[in-house]
Structures are given as C-alpha cells and as structure tokens.
Amino acid sequence: MPELEAERLYTAAEIEDATGIKRSTIRAGKTRGTWPEPDSVSGRADQWYGRTITAALTNRRGYRHRASNDD
Numbered sequence: 001m002p003e004l005e006a007e008r009l010y011t012a013a014e015i016e017d018a019t020g021i022k023r024s025t026i027r028a029g030k031t032r033g034t035w036p037e038p039d040s041v042s043g044r045a046d047q048w049y050g051r052t053i054t055a056a057l058t059n060r061r062g063y064r065h066r067a068s069n070d071d
C-alpha cells in the first residue's frame with residue numbers, strides 16, 4: 001500500500017499518481033457509493049485526506065487477472 005500523509009489532502013489526480021487507481025475509477029466509485037465522498041472541495045477539485053484514502057484502499061476489493069488458457 002502506498003505511503004500517504006494522513007492529514008494531507010489529495011486530489012484524484014494525485015491519488016492516481018500515488019496508487020495507480022485511475023481518476024475515472026474514483027469518479028465511478030463515488031457515483032456508485034464504493035468510494036468515499038470527498039473530505040473537501042476546492043473549486044471543482046474533490047480532495048480526500050490520506051487517512052480517508054488509506055481506509056478506502058484497505059476496504060477495497062482486490063482484482064486479479066485470470067490466466068488465459070492458450071491450449
């Protein structure tokens with residue numbers, strides 16, 4: 001899991017850079033209720049505290065790619 005500063009606010013772009021989770025995935029998760037609402041909004045940019053992101057990632061289901069059989 002990436003090291004995020006608990007009290008720092010991160011934008012979706014910064015979360016993508018730090019975790020690899022795409023901004024579009026964060027937006028979709030917010031719409032579906034699977035990603036937390038932002039802790040702050042600055043202009044049009046949603047922002048989350050590092051502690052909120054860490055909690056969301058801890059509770060997030062991991063995805064694995066299935067190995068394909070080329071037989």
